[in-house]
Amino acid sequence: MSGALDGIRVLDFSNFIAGPYCAMLLGAMGAEVIRVEPPGGALDRDIGPYAPNGQAMYPWHYSCNKLGVTLDLKNAKAKGLLHKLLARTDVVLEAFSPGVKKKLGLDLRSLHAVNPAISLLSISGYGQYGPYAERGGLDTVAQGMAGLMAITGPEGGEPMRAGVAVVDYGAALYGLYGVMLALYQREKTGRGQAIDISLLDVAVSFMETVFAEMAVLGVERKAMGNRRPYTAPTNMFQAKDGYVYVSITTDLFWRRFCKVAGIDHLRDDPRFNSNRVRYKHQKELNQIAADWVGARTVEEVLGEMIPAGIAAGPVLTLPQVMADEHVSARNMILEMNYEGVGPVPIPGLAIKMSENPGQIDTPAPAVGQHNDYVYGELLSCTPEELAALAADGVI
């Protein structure tokens, strides 16, 4: 089946997680994504985890479905090659600071001077304008500055990060929306545009209704462990042989929970009989749920909760996730083969399209692996030209 982005070419100058993940998902949907690295390799080839053969694992995941070329953007002799490439490009993805980007000729004005059909996706710590625009940013710094850390972790504890780079992922995904909006609009105008994604913006956008709570109710939300403030019972509970998460979010599910937990006598109790009162008695309700769960195994708990339609699930360890039959049925852990290492499991494609399903199916390139194809075949450089560029350290 064809990809929805067949015929689209993307140049990916980014690094680490957010940009590379975004570019990989464009590749998964059919775009030809060319990762452009400095001749020595991108910085994410030097960050852990490291395989026994010394290779860094980030690109093994985040640079699948890409071609790999080298180009030293700081070398004046790179400009000719870059412009030839840009003439055939639809999307440029980069994560330089606004100032550096301009020096490298990758700002929108410079790109459009070569090819006005290009869209430019910039993912940076703080965005292309604003007082912090030139600062170096990072997923966890953004989590801290947006207040996400202030409301994560045990009650009364120190601020805590989410255990994965949720802001990087969010930035990648907002970036995809932006790229697609720009491509869609280009169908009408013929022109590309710039998309500015900032990690801090992304983290702030994830903050639910906490600012409204402060302004309207005068309540500053704090970390509350695994509870949520306005539903009950809602928590992680310890069963005999593991943890489960249970959340009762509507009156319908409250009534079902009462039946399952054998507390039908509390169903119509005025302290508990609606969403609007239940959360005020969260402590009591969570204790009831904790006692009920505590007397059972995970399997027993879920065996009663799930048929009742209640949102409940096991809190799994990583080996359990890898062994899960639903994760497997959804193809959510793939294996990429890397020479001398063997199969490397990575998360799969979390978007299932009926007509253009796409797939993550091509292992990440080695440094410069596709120089010959891209520069030779695509841009028609002669072997002599390529040899000269290599000798000059341009590629």
Add this chain to the structure above:
Amino acid sequence: MSGALDGIRVLDFSNFIAGPYCAMLLGAMGAEVIRVEPPGGALDRDIGPYAPNGQAMYPWHYSCNKLGVTLDLKNAKAKGLLHKLLARTDVVLEAFSPGVKKKLGLDLRSLHAVNPAISLLSISGYGQYGPYAERGGLDTVAQGMAGLMAITGPEGGEPMRAGVAVVDYGAALYGLYGVMLALYQREKTGRGQAIDISLLDVAVSFMETVFAEMAVLGVERKAMGNRRPYTAPTNMFQAKDGYVYVSITTDLFWRRFCKVAGIDHLRDDPRFNSNRVRYKHQKELNQIAADWVGARTVEEVLGEMIPAGIAAGPVLTLPQVMADEHVSARNMILEMNYEGVGPVPIPGLAIKMSENPGQIDTPAPAVGQHNDYVYGELLSCTPEELAALAADGVI
């Protein structure tokens, strides 16, 4: 300026966070989004936080930029109206279970029988197929089942959720990518398609390289508080008057950190002089950073770190986030006015487009607020027909 999605009409049948947020962002980019609720109002109008006037705050945020109509999908008399609406619709967004969707006539086959140009975005707990497909799902349950909770929180502590619904946000954003891919492809084929997003898939997709670590290195990642496993120094550190987060991710920044922290004598120490060794001495390096930060105020720390280009930032409380000048310069906290309540702050639009910037600028509708416009003006129902539909409880 025009929106990139001008002329696109979306029907939003969803609830709570993921679906409504996705639909709101389509509206922010110019689509006409019609939220379709049961005549009594959607379930998210009954969940906290609640304003003093009794209204629920979720829709105040997640249903901005939408029109609101009522329609009882379970009423047989609703079908005529639904089909008239679908004939003029580009995208349907729903969050029912696969079985319920079919009963309601909102599966792709039923939709395409009316209008083959429709794309159907389904966001559910477990997706449209697989052994758990009919289970009820939820953000935090997905966090638990994907292993995200297993690696969040203090070292040695219990599994912990991220403090906001990061999986719901992820699902909304993957959904936007899917909708845009479908609209882009429709330009060529004239036909819409189905997009299947599952909260569990999304959560698994956020798990970085942890599965690769297990398979290749035999290492099961665990919660490690605010550290990250492969960079150092990297942690949250306590200054005299607050917390800062600092992360040294490359050798360049290590050298700069040495200068700032006055430890140039350690710069070339073989224990510390590259990414590939530094993380093995994380404890020692984090202690050095903790001591240096601990002797200074937040402002003093950042006053030295930031000019050196180091990724460092304050870990802020929610009031500090709301007061931040950069958040403000990026328009990342907006105010929506609701009658009898006044201005309600909500997070702003985390995507800045140069040509079609879009905006979140219209407060959420009351239940059925746009019945007259949508059913009367758009679908040309007469006042008598509308009165009859209302009397029958259809709208």
